[in-house]
Amino acid sequence: MPTTPRPGPPSPRPWSTSTAARCAPTSRPPPCRRPSTSSILQDRLRSRINRLRHLGDDHRRHAVEPRLRDEDHGAEHRPQRRGLAPDEQRIVRHTSYSLPRRTALEAVLDMEATGYDFHLFTDATTGQDSAVSRDPATGVHHPAAAGPAPDAGDHGAPELAVGQAVERLDLSGLPFVFFTAPATGRGNVLYHRYDGHYGLIVPAL
Template sequence: MNRRHTSIALDPGDVQVEAHGAIAAAAADDARRMVAGLTSTAHEPVLHARVKLGASADPAVARPCTAQANIDVNGRIVRAQASAESMHRAVRLLGDRLQIRLRRTARDWESLRGRYSADADHEWRRSSPPRPPLPYFPRPAGERRIVRHKAYELARATVEEAAFDLEQLDYDFHLFTEALTGQDSVICRSDDGYRLAQLDPQPHRLGPTSVPLTVSAMPAPVLDAAEAAERLEITGLPFVFFTDAATGRGNVVYHRYDGHYGLITPSA
C-alpha cells in the first residue's frame, strides 16, 4: 500500500530567512522562493523551513557566501548547506543539495539507512557530491570564545546509520553512540570514505561495515572544554573530539562561521 503524502509547497512567505552580513534583499527573496518550491518534492508534510544566509567581509576568503536550509519534514530534520564565491551561486548549490535530500524523505529510505550487506546500494552517499568545508571568519585567536553550547541525547546507531545521518543532515561531523561498542563516537568524511574516532577505540567489535571506513587508533584525549578549544586553535583542525574530564562522555568543540567556537555535549 502506498502511504506517500502528496506534498503541497510552502508559500515563500512561510520560509524563515536569517541573514548575517551584507545580504541583498533580492538574494533573501531568491532563497525563500527556491526553498519553498522544493518543499513540494518531500514525500511527507513540511512543517517548517528556515534558511540562513551569511557573507564574510574578509577578501581572503575564497568562498565568502554561505547558504544553509533546515526543513522539518513531519518531525524529521532535512538539512543542506553550500558555500560559493557569490550568494547567487551559493543559493543555487544549496538548492541542488536540498533537492537530493528531500527526495530521501520517503519511508523507503528507512530500509536503506540500516543496511549492512557489502553489496548495499549506497545511493545516498553517491548521489551527493562532497561539499567543501564552510568558511569561517578569521577572528584573531585572542578573541575566540565558546559562544554556543548544544546538548542533546546522542543517537545510538551503527557506523552505517551514522554515515547515513551525516549525509542526510549534511554535517561536517556527527557525534553519536556506536551501537555495538556502546561508546560515544564521532564520524566524519575522509578522502576515501569515512573516519571514525571513539573514546577507547575497539575496531574489532565493530564488525564488517559496508561503507569505506578507517578507525583512529588513538583514544580521545581527556580534556575540559577550555583545553579542547586550545587544542582546536593549535592544530587548525575543523573540530576536536575529546573525553570530557568531568563526565567521561564524548564532546566536540568546533569552529563556527563567526570565528568563535561551538561545543556539543551529550545531555545528562
C-alpha cells in the same frame, strides 16, 4: 477647370540590411552574477542526495566502509569562516542533548543527510559515545569512540580539558575535535563556527 491631383502619402522606405543593422540592439556580454541562494541550496541538496545514494549502493554491494565518488568531493558550497584574533574567540554556544543510538553506518547516513562535518551518537553495539566524520579530501569516513579504543582498528578520543581541546583545534586546522571529558568520561565535540567563535556539544547526563 481641371483640378490638380493631391499628392498621396509618401511611400515607405525599403527595409534594407544596413537599416536593420543600425536599428539592432548592440550585443553585450551578460553581466557576471553571483549564484543565488536558491541555486546554492539546490546544489547542496543534490550533492547530499547523490552521497546518500552512493553510500547505500556501496553498502548493499560490498558491505564495506562507505566512500564517496570522486565527482562528489567538495561539491557543496560552504560559507567562509570569519577570521578572528585568538583573544577574541569564545565558546559562544553550548549544546547538550541525548545522543541517538545508532550503528556506525546509520550514523554516517544521518551525517550525510544533514550535511554536517561530523555526527555525535551512542554506538548501538558498544554503548559508547562515538563520533563519525568525513575526510573532505578523500571522502573516507572515520569513526571514533570516547575513552580507550575498544578494538585495535578503532580510534579513541583523547582525554582533554576544554582549554586543551581549544588548543588542539586551533593547531590541527580541522573543523572540529572529538575528545573525552575527564570529569564525566563522555564524548564531547568542540567545533569552529562560521562567525569565528567556537561551539561545544556535550551529551546530556
